[in-house]
Amino acid sequence: MNITKEFDTIAAISTPPGEGAISIVRLSGDDAVTIAQSVTNYKEKDLTKVPTHTIHYGHIKDPKTNQVLDEVMYSVMLEPKTFTRENIVEINCHGGMVVANQILQLLLRQGARLAEPGEFTKRAFLNGRMDLSQAEAVMDLIQAKTNESMDLALGQLDGRLSQLIHSLRQKLLVALAQVEVNIDYPEYDDVEEMTTKIMKEKALEVKEDIAHLLETATQGKILREGLATAIIGRPNVGKSSLLNDLLLEDKAIVTDIEGTTRDVIEEFVNVRGVPLKLIDTAGIRETEDIVERIGVERSRKALSEADLVLLVLNQSESITEMDRELISLTKDMQRIVLLNKNDLPNKLDKDELQNLLGETPFLPISVLEGRGIDLLEQLIKDTFFASNTSEKDATYISNTRHVALLEQADMALDEVLEGIEVDMPVDLLQIDMTRAWDLLGEIMGENVQDELITQLFSQFCLGK
Ligand SMILES: Nc1nc2c(ncn2[C@@H]2O[C@H](COP(=O)(O)OP(=O)(O)OP(=O)(O)O)[C@@H](O)[C@H]2O)c(=O)[nH]1
Ligand SMILES: [Mg+2]
Incomplete structure (x- = not known):
């Protein structure tokens, strides 16, 4: 640099x-x-x-x-x-x-x-x-939203990620050193064979390590940015009331008029250690009102981008066509189905609902009386940590820049492997393997362009 x-x-x-x-x-x-x-x-x-x-x-x-x-x-x-x-x-x-x-x-x-x-x-x-990954951790630490995200940043600041990347690069270096031996003693045939064997071995090993690291990427990103949780349902079922309740604050306007929420509202909240980016949406229905229609569009977009869906139904009314549509729209997503207004007489056919939901469980709640919210919080926590093997000391990849570099390094190693398959000369294989080595180095800030450095650091706050 x-x-x-x-x-x-x-x-x-x-x-x-x-x-x-x-x-x-x-x-x-x-x-x-x-x-x-x-x-x-x-x-x-x-x-x-x-x-x-x-x-x-x-x-x-x-x-x-x-x-x-x-x-x-x-x-x-x-x-x-x-x-x-x-x-x-x-x-x-x-x-x-x-x-x-x-x-x-x-x-x-x-x-x-x-x-x-x-x-x-x-x-x-x-x-x-x-190194750069540690500097990025300083920024994450400032922006940490829960203890877990702070642990993640602290681990990275500690140099845990750097050590891991360093060990991957060490493996590649062993193979690259062997190439030099090959170049120095070209007269021995078995040296060439030995070289490709070691290159293949190390490329596969490092690819496996990279795959493992990338698996943690979603988890790491969530810890850093919050689990995008969309509260979805038709108008008036109590979505905004639920948002306010989870936030312990009256952020969203609540009225008994259908179509109260017109735009998407986002708020961060820490639910039992899980960082949630809660998204309250406009109730989804067919509407002629142009403002509301844009709101409904945005709700659908929020829904498609959510990591977790809280689908709210009103159990004092029977299931409607829109409820059915929302149930089927979210069937492949991580979702929790809530039957709100549990304090009112029940009009919703639970057997019919279970049929529609299949495996997905539902939870009766009353936001008005504060019933079932505890269970909901517990369920959010369980859902989150169940999908996460939660190795306490695992190194999570949480940064988009790191993910991109790991993916590129992985591709370079694929090229090494493909080259070996078609008996490419060793010095050509060496080029791809060196590229993988360089790309991994960029995670720690080696050979990174000055502009990128400037751009990365400008995201910090003043005085840091
Ligand atoms: N009885 C009863 N009423 C509730 C409950 N939760 C919310 N409500 C009422 O239902 C009405 C609608 O609540 P909102 O939170 O505005 O509903 P919403 O889903 O955000 O509605 P839109 O923004 O119009 O889509 C309000 O009058 C709330 O007070 C509940 O658990 N029980
Ligand atoms: Mg609302």
């Missing part, structure tokens, strides 16, 4: 905007300490002389106006044992954006540059402190 090491000093506010007891303004780079020192009250400790990894009480003073801005704590961390492998000073100041912003402005006037989003982590990567 083409790394031009920048050594200018960057600064940003690292705490989220809003009210809080403290905010943190962070400096990283060669001049971090001298810039911090230039805004202290000079009668206080000299930060350029303090030992690394120490914390100091002091003030922030504008050297031009002599105005004291805040009373702060300075944490001084000298390279190389820091997050960015550069000198870092973190200033803990009073909370609220005004103070933190004033301090940041002052640091910029004293020679620091405003950091781009993700630039601290980008430097950690460029300075070799972590």
Whole structure:
């Protein structure tokens, strides 16, 4: 990779905007300490002389106006044992954006540059402190929605994925080394035979490992992005009421008018450790109303993209044509069928319903009275963890970029195998195998294009 090491000093506010007891303004780079020192009250400790990894009480003073801005704590961390492998000073100041912003402005006037989003982590990567998959884990960690997704990110930050990829590449390296032997001693026929044998062996081995990793991809993606759960049903069965109940919040409008929800509403909620992206949809029915019709279209789209469907029926009414249609539409999907309004007299023929549903069980609930919701939450959890062998320490692939690279490496290995079948010369096989090796390396950030790096890091939040 083409790394031009920048050594200018960057600064940003690292705490989220809003009210809080403290905010943190962070400096990283060669001049971090001298810039911090230039805004202290000079009668206080000299930060350029303090030992690394120490914390100091002091003030922030504008050297031009002599105005004291805040009373702060300075944490001084000298390279190389820091997050960015550069000198870092973190200033803990009073909370609220005004103070933190004033301090940041002052640091910029004293020679620091405003950091781009993700630039601290980008430097950690460029300075070799972590590989790309670990840097991506930092981002996942910030966005983690449940304990499970946090574990996943932590594992990756730990370098678990890197180690695994490293071991795959090691296997390919053994085969590639054998090719060199082959090139050095071309006069021995059995060397050539030996070489293709080892290449085949290793290609198959690595393909199997890749397949195993890719199997975990869906699971990993769900942990990261949430299980897309669409609440589907005809109008007025209580979909929005259910959404509000699971969220413990009145997000969606509920009325007794059919067609209340006109658009898709998405909300994240943690149900017993399962991260759900709950999607409330417009009730599905034939309608002349143009706005509602667009809503119904969107509901159908949400349905087709869902990982899990909560199909809501109204058990105080008999089964309608639309119910039948929805039952048949979801028959191949992961679904939970709910009979809502269990508090009202029952008009729904359960035998008929079971006939329509086949194997799928149904669960009577009453959102109004809060009955059956506990069971529903348990069912969601069981469904989720049943489809997941849930190896506690498994390395999950959760990142689309990683999935794409693994798939490409797998294809390159297919080409190696096909080449062996048709007795292709060893040096041509070597090209494909080297490509597989390179592609796996890209997961950790080797040979990755500068633009991709910039784009990846720009997804971070400011100050990270
Ligand atoms: N009796 C009874 N009424 C309920 C129950 N759940 C919801 N309702 C009522 O049913 C009506 C419709 O509820 P909504 O949640 O708006 O239904 P919806 O499925 O979102 O309707 P649309 O958005 O129009 O498709 C409201 O008056 C709710 O108060 C329940 O368990 N029992
Ligand atoms: Mg609704």
